[in-house]
Amino acid sequence: MNWTLAQRAEKMNPSVIREILKVTEKPGIISFAGGLPSPLTFPIDAMREAAERVLRDDGKAALQYAASEGYAPLREWVAQDLLKQGMKVSPDQVLITTGSQQGLDLVAKILIDAGSRILVETPTYLGALQAFTPMEPIAVGVNSDEHGVDAADLRAKVGTGADKARFVYLLPNFQNPTGRTMTEERRAAVAQVAIVSGLPIIEDNPYGDLWFDAPPAPSLSARHPEGSVYLGSFSKILAPGLRLGYVVAPKALYPKLLQAKQAADLHTPSFNQRVVAEVLKDGFIERHVPTIRALYKQQCEAMLAALDREMAGLGLSWNRPVGGMFLWVQLPQGMKAIPLLDKAVAKGVAFVPGSAFYAQEASESTLRLSFVTATVDQINTGMAALAAAIRESL
Ligand SMILES: Cc1ncc(COP(=O)(O)O)c(C=O)c1O
CATH class of the missing domain: 3.90.1150.10 (Aspartate Aminotransferase, domain 1)
Incomplete structure (x- = not known):
């Protein structure tokens, strides 16, 4: 054939x-x-105990189809947890995804047309390039140094009219692959470029909790809430095999992400979401x-x-x-x-x-x-x- x-x-x-x-x-x-x-x-022990409790107390719901948005207590936990990043979001803005990798795929589907320019760091996360590429964008690397993307080069590459970049994809904390972290000043300068030029930010933050001595500066999304999509993950703070992540989107964009999510896999596994919500309660993290x-x-x-x-x-x-x-x-x-x-x-x-x-x-x-x-x-x-x-x- x-x-x-x-x-x-x-x-x-x-x-x-x-x-x-x-x-x-x-x-x-x-x-x-x-x-x-x-x-x-x-x-492992906390997961086993939580899984037993979920199956015993809530087994039928945990094994049934569920809402595409995600399990409400988990969405509430995420909204609460993001306060530490300076983000004030409603649980209604949280979409639980099958890993944050799926968040990247959904973002690509709703924001990229063939030939759209998108901006990425130099270097950037390979998995994001893989998620974006099938939508046939022109991915443009923005000059980056030890503190992340260069704000002046970002401004120069935003473009105008049909050529205007659909978004810039940024990893401010302990970046994959470099381990770099954006300073507070750099975050302010980058957010300023995005706000002034109306450039959406896709902020990917799976490593933000893994700081050694002091937490990183507040997220870019906190500085530009209406123009940012924030991606988070349970892979690095609990376990990647759960395939649990989330997208936080402004209310104007959320319905499109939700439709893309429904088309992709209806919803993230209900059982995993309930077990994790059970693990997380009482300050486990x-x-x-x-x-x-x-x-x-x-x-x-x-x-x-x-x-x-x-x-x-x-x-x-x-x-x-x-x-x-x-x-x-x-x-x-x-x-x-x-x-x-x-x-x-x-x-x-x-x-x-x-x-x-x-x-x-x-x-x-x-x-x-x-x-x-x-x-x-x-x-x-x-x-x-x-x-x-x-x-x-x-
Ligand atoms: C920067 C970055 N984003 C997203 C992901 C995807 O993570 P997950 O789908 O497990 O949440 C990874 C995984 O290594 C990553 O390094």
Whole structure:
């Protein structure tokens, strides 16, 4: 059979990361490549007890079809939780999604036409590029530095008339892939550009709770509530296998997102939503998330110490994240990450080449390291192996 594919299907690509992960999942490889949270943080006992209570007390509703908007107590919890980000939203603005990845897909469906310009950070989250690409946008990278997108370049790239960007997609906290965080001043400058030019912001914040010493500045959505869509997730604070996230949208946009959600999957699993609402009641997050922060901070410090020790004098540079799961490395001038990965894997260590994360011209000499799934011993051994692979490539 000769299948004639839709143009949008022609544009879909396998995730480069998933392809790389296949190589790196060989037994014995120390992987800094994955984007997975540490399974040590999954609240298995709390989930089991909550699941039993939900099935015992509310089993029929938990196993039935449900409202597309999501389970009301969970929407209320989300609205309440967002106050800490400076966001005052009504539960009616919260749409529970099947992971925040689905939020990206729904946003793409309702805001992008073929040929629409959209603006993204340089680099940006690969999964967002994958969600946006089937809608056939022209994705334009905005210059970015250690503090996120450059506000002047953002202003210059907004465009006008039919060329005006449909939105800018931003990750202000502990960004994937770089681990960068936007400063308060940068947030103010970016929000100002968005407000003055009427540019919608899509704010993606799955890592915001994973700060090490101090919470990040208030969200962009708090500064531009009528012009922002905010995406949140339970993947990094509870468990990704639940596939639970949410979108918060202004009232004017919410009905369209809801229609797209209905068409996609009717609703997010009722059972998972009820179990999580049950887990979350009585302040569980305030007890649980600090344990994740402490673990990730310790692992980040171990990786930074190993980098300082092993990479001294090799001509690399890297950032020092203040939260999240990733850090970003700039290789010495002229060294390319993809051939380096082959050498590194041969020595038993893996990372993700940074080139996967760019909307336009990719930097071939960057790489992303996750510090959360390897143990401190593995971090030390893996970093020595990576330094050996780099020395061989000099
Ligand atoms: C920046 C970013 N956004 C969204 C997601 C999707 O998360 P989920 O669908 O598990 O909520 C991820 C996952 O790694 C991510 O890194």
